[in-house]
Amino acid sequence: GAGVSQSPRYKVAKRGQDVALRCDPISGHVSLFWYQQALGQGPEFLTYFQNEAQLDKSGLPSDRFFAERPEGSVSTLKIQRTQQEDSAVYLCASSSGQGDYGYTFGSGTRLTVV
Amino acid sequence: AQSVSQHNHHVILSEAASLELGCNYSYGGTVNLFWYVQYPGQHLQLLLKYFSGDPLVKGIKGFEAEFIKSKFSFNLRKPSVQWSDTAEYFCAALQAAGNKLTFGGGTRVLVKP
Numbered sequence: 069g070a071g072v073s074q075s076p077r078y079k080v081a082k083r084g085q086d087v088a089l090r091c092d093p094i095s096g097h098v099s100l101f102w103y104q105q106a107l108g109q110g111p112e113f114l115t116y117f118q119n120e121a122q123l124d125k126s127g128l129p130s131d132r133f134f135a136e137r138p139e140g141s142v143s144t145l146k147i148q149r150t151q152q153e154d155s156a157v158y159l160c161a162s163s164s165g166q167g168d169y170g171y172t173f174g175s176g177t178r179l180t181v182v
Numbered sequence: 183a184q185s186v187s188q189h190n191h192h193v194i195l196s197e198a199a200s201l202e203l204g205c206n207y208s209y210g211g212t213v214n215l216f217w218y219v220q221y222p223g224q225h226l227q228l229l230l231k232y233f234s235g236d237p238l239v240k241g242i243k244g245f246e247a248e249f250i251k252s253k254f255s256f257n258l259r260k261p262s263v264q265w266s267d268t269a270e271y272f273c274a275a276l277q278a279a280g281n282k283l284t285f286g287g288g289t290r291v292l293v294k295p
Contacts, residue, residue: 071225072225099281101281101282101283103285108287108288109287109288110186110188110272110274110285110286110287110288111226111272111283111285112285113282113283113284116281116282123281124281124282127282159225159226161226170228171228171283173218173225173226173227174225175224175225176225
């Protein structure tokens, strides 16, 4: 596609509910990143994939957070047993990985946990 | 750990005024630097980036940034702002040979018509 697509745009979850957020990167982009952006703050790194391999998950805040990219294209970020502190915008970005570092960001999913 | 700090959280100015947003990074090695803009309701867009060479980098929409290695700074400037520059601006750094961008906290800029 022309850009990075994320769905849903908005998600309201009850505390304790599991959620799944989807990212469709630009076709052919090798690298895929997830970021978390809390209200009034800059994006914080969560995890990084190169193709289907998750090379860095150092930013995942707890073991309730899990990300996958099984076929090296679409990625899903799953949050189990959501808590109020998980409320944030979750951003996905992709890049060609050719050293250009031209990350393209999606519009994000705004998660609100009530 | 690498960090990026932006000094101003909010800036309000009138059209045609000059804009300068501060950004400092903590990493001492080779680092690549970026400025992103997020217009209301839109996704993050790249304004400009610095990898090497001329420390004065020109980006889109009349923005420029100057890399000053001795000050660990990468300040963003625009000589004359327009109402359409109202947005949130993020500075970001990437360690050479690294993969993850580290963002500053952002600066909200409001340009009054």
